[in-house]
Amino acid sequence: MRDMTDRTSAVAQAVPGFPHDAGGPVFREPWQAQAFAMTLTLYDRGLFTWPEWAAMLAAEIERARARGDPDTGDTYYHHWLAALERIVAEKRVTDAHTLSRYHDAWDRAADRTPHGMPIELQPEDFRAT
């Protein structure tokens, strides 16, 4: 199986014009895997149908292209996460303001955590700046 993957990847690398697929881990960064898994979980819970999700993702990709994103596939999970944020807001699970508040809290948590230590969210991270 490994050999097959290597061969496929060698072919892909030889293909001009296509971003090649390294044949490595399916997610390039852990956040991509988290975003993917959260989407599947919310779908399983019936928060949205798959056609709804596909439409949301397609719209996000379209918006990104309109902004000049080259859309080579590398930014795919950026669009994915943006679509996920949008759909949870649309389904009133949360809203942009709350997302932004938690985003900033995590940023503060990272700031005060010594490098190499696990970053954990504390109530104090929600303080207003």
Add this chain to the structure above:
Amino acid sequence: MANPDHHHDHGGDHAGGSELSDMQLRVRALETILTEKGYVEAAALDAIIEACETRIGPHNGARVVAKAWIDAGFRKALLEDGSKAVAGLGHDSRVGEHLVAVENTPDTHNIVVCTLCSCYPWDLLGLPPVWYKSTQYRSRTVKDPRGVLHDFGVTLPATTKIRVWDSTAETRFLVVPMRPAGTDGWTEDQLAALVTRDSMVGTGLAQPPGKAV
């Protein structure tokens, strides 16, 4: 492990601390909210990720194709109702309503694309490769499938028709490539090793027997 270049100070308060990228911050924010509201659990998310990275992948699709090659009854069932035939092998479809298997013949080569986003039969092929998600593949495959195949190193006889299948959220496609010559009497396992991911998307062919190790 101190690395003075590691910290990209925005307001000067990162010094000595950790840093998360904006994407990491957004994912953590969303995950925290969804966890607090009881929509997701960390352990369940990890299980999905683990499955994506190990259990699901093109080897599942390869087994389906190999079985279709040696079992005429299964081949017929697969072409008639892909979802049902595949569910019979224990591959329950996670997303999407319908799996349609399309068979390559000397007359017709099938290639799959999703022009809108990147619908893809994950459960059988794993997550889609980067090129599948690119605008270039999505737009060019419809307009110039022969050119795309050429870029992938596949040249078909001029008499072979190329059929492009555009996936939707409801319908996903699995290409059943042609069985390579010289594989008479091969077992399902041996045959499955010849079935590449690209051959099941239609951007490649099954490997000839000499190349399988």
